[in-house]
Amino acid sequence: MQIRTLIGIGLAALSGIGFGAGGIAAQYLFTYCRFTPLDLVSIRLFGAGLILLLAYGLAARRNFFRDVFRNLRNIGAILIFGVGLLLLQLTFFVSIEKSNAGTASLMVGFVPLMILFWLAVREKRPVTGTEYVCLALAVTGVVLLVTRGDFSSLNFTVAGVVWGIISAGFQAFCTLQPKKVAGRIGVVPVLGCGLLVGGLLGFIVHPPFHMVVDWTPAAFANYLFIVLVASVLAYYSLLKSMEYVSASVTGLLSSFEPLTAVVLTVIVFHVPFNAWEITGAACVILNMVLLALQDRKKEK
Numbered sequence: 697m698q699i700r701t702l703i704g705i706g707l708a709a710l711s712g713i714g715f716g717a718g719g720i721a722a723q724y725l726f727t728y729c730r731f732t733p734l735d736l737v738s739i740r741l742f743g744a745g746l747i748l749l750l751a752y753g754l755a756a757r758r759n760f761f762r763d764v765f766r767n768l769r770n771i772g773a774i775l776i777f778g779v780g781l782l783l784l785q786l787t788f789f790v791s792i793e794k795s796n797a798g799t800a801s802l803m804v805g806f807v808p809l810m811i812l813f814w815l816a817v818r819e820k821r822p823v824t825g826t827e828y829v830c831l832a833l834a835v836t837g838v839v840l841l842v843t844r845g846d847f848s849s850l851n852f853t854v855a856g857v858v859w860g861i862i863s864a865g866f867q868a869f870c871t872l873q874p875k876k877v878a879g880r881i882g883v884v885p886v887l888g889c890g891l892l893v894g895g896l897l898g899f900i901v902h903p904p905f906h907m908v909v910d911w912t913p914a915a916f917a918n919y920l921f922i923v924l925v926a927s928v929l930a931y932y933s934l935l936k937s938m939e940y941v942s943a944s945v946t947g948l949l950s951s952f953e954p955l956t957a958v959v960l961t962v963i964v965f966h967v968p969f970n971a972w973e974i975t976g977a978a979c980v981i982l983n984m985v986l987l988a989l990q991d992r993k994k995e996k
């Protein structure tokens with residue numbers, strides 16, 4: 697059982713790492729290739745969904761769409777998940793537009809709080825002392841990583857904060873909502889169809905022929921990275937982790953997203969790693985260790 701816990705924690709952390717790395721690739725497309733957030737959201741979701749479903753169909757060699765369309769409950773759940781994925785992406789980028797990337801990323805700290813609160817209400821169980829400590833570590837880690845100890849770098853406009861909290865709510869929703877339908881028909885069909893639905897809906901809002909971008913080799917490489925690593929791998933790891941650990945643990949490990957973004961910024965852009973960021977990274981890692989020890993204690 698301890699192996700299962702480590703696998704679950706590893707998958708949840710891998711999800712955050714994938715999302716964080718994708719943010720660096722997205723920043724390149726926005727800065728150098730004339731991509732807009734709407735451009736990237738639509739083709740990211742559509743491309744990831746299409747690749748995932750094609751690969752799964754070839755590997756499984758069976759018509760998995762029969763499972764998806766077996767009843768209206770499955771169809772409805774996947775449609776809702778797809779809408780949630782699209783709104784998660786759009787609201788995050790709107791938050792950046794209304795404030796800045798640091799403020800938007802800071803709102804990630806609300807995700808574990810929302811998940812813990814929802815599970816406590818639904819399952820009618822109190823939040824444990826360890827979960828409170830882990831929540832404090834996750835939020836502190838995110839704050840220190842994003843601000844680098846300088847709160848003046850944040851732009852707390854009302855609109856930016858509101859959209860950031862809404863985005864965090866959609867992230868919590870997309871963590872919890874697909875769990876039941878994924879248990880019925882599998883993680884890959886649910887994720888692939890959800891991504892595809894989100895992408896198609898995005899094309900309605902912003903048709904791909906309206907895109908005016910520079911498809912250089914570097915742009916294509918960054919796009920593929922976002923699709924394969926920051927979408928397919930990251931979302932798959934997120935949903936798969938809940939087969940091994942609780943949704944609250946998965947939510948608490950979402951702090952690996954800003955940690956990865958900071959580490960890659962240091963490596964790629966040669967930005968020095970200051971003491972505040974080191975402290976924030978330590979909080980995130982300690983959070984993961986405490987979650988593993990808590991689960992081990994339960995098993996004993």
